Amino acid sequence: xxxxxxxxxxxxxxxxxxxxxxxxxxxxxxxxIEHEFAQIMGPEKDVALxxxxxxxxxxxxxxxxxxxxxxxxxxxxLLPPQFGFDVVGYACTSGATMIGEDRVDSLIREVHPGAxxxxxxxxxxxxxxxxxxxxIALVTPYPVDxxxxxxxxxxxxxxxxxxxxxxxxxxxxxxxRISADxxxxxxxxxxxxxxxxxxxxSCTSLRALQIxxxxxxxxxxxxxxxxxxxxxxxxxLSGLNAGPTNxxxxxxxxxx
Numbered sequence: 523x524x525x526x527x528x529x530x531x532x533x534x535x536x537x538x539x540x541x542x543x544x545x546x547x548x549x550x551x552x553x554x555i556e557h558e559f560a561q562i563m564g565p566e567k568d569v570a571l572x573x574x575x576x577x578x579x580x581x582x583x584x585x586x587x588x589x590x591x592x593x594x595x596x597x598x599x600l601l602p603p604q605f606g607f608d609v610v611g612y613a614c615t616s617g618a619t620m621i622g623e624d625r626v627d628s629l630i631r632e633v634h635p636g637a638x639x640x641x642x643x644x645x646x647x648x649x650x651x652x653x654x655x656x657x658i659a660l661v662t663p664y665p666v667d668x669x670x671x672x673x674x675x676x677x678x679x680x681x682x683x684x685x686x687x688x689x690x691x692x693x694x695x696x697x698x699r700i701s702a703d704x705x706x707x708x709x710x711x712x713x714x715x716x717x718x719x720x721x722x723x724s725c726t727s728l729r730a731l732q733i734x735x736x737x738x739x740x741x742x743x744x745x746x747x748x749x750x751x752x753x754x755x756x757x758x759l760s761g762l763n764a765g766p767t768n769x770x771x772x773x774x775x776x777x778x
Contacts, residue, residue: 539570542760615642645755
């Protein structure tokens with residue numbers, strides 16, 4: 523016979539994320555962003571990051587990207603509203619471009635009305651503004667039709683894409699396997715042009731974060747990437763004004 527079970531007293535506090543709670547909607551096929559976010563946000567104390575994965579096709583096309591709008595509210599709901607998120611990010615640059623940034627915002631806000639929202643294309647434009655860039659080179663892994671839509675989005679926001687280059691891949695699994703050295707060489711090649719002030723590397727699956735300091739040193743220009751810009755924007759929207767010292771010039775800037 524066991525003894526009586528003793529009731530324990532306890533107190534509660536604010537839990538994890540006392541400074542900021544962030545939600546991240548990650549593509550089912552993404553192999554990169556959580557690793558890079560951990561490098562950026564790992565040292566931040568009292569910051570909690572929670573992720574949910576959204577269904578998506580391995581093939582990247584305008585139609586498959588727009589399809590994600592159907593699942594956005596349900597996936598956002600997997601991030602419990604009771605957590606009281608400061609910001610929720612939808613981690614797909616091309617998806618936000620195809621669905622529309624305003625629609626992405628409204629779909630997330632159906633579940634998290636009190637949270638700020640962002641996505642990599644919105645974040646990249648905020649990053650370019652903070653860096654004072656207007657004439658940029660664009661590097662993507664996407665098929666040409668998706669790349670052209672992204673170029674048009676940036677141009678509509680007032681950013682001149684003086685050069686555009688793509689790895690031309692529609693398979694997201696392949697994109698995540700593009701080597702960091704290949705990304706570095708592409709950035710150095712296109713960023714060397716005298717008519718661009720900086721480089722934006724689009725796609726959350728590309729492993730670009732690790733090459734940013736080396737690329738900036740080689741070019742003497744700012745280099746931003748989808749994951750870097752999204753992490754920076756989510757931190758700034760949450761009121762975090764610091765950041766790592768080894769993840770590019772962007773983290774020395776504030777929102778404008």
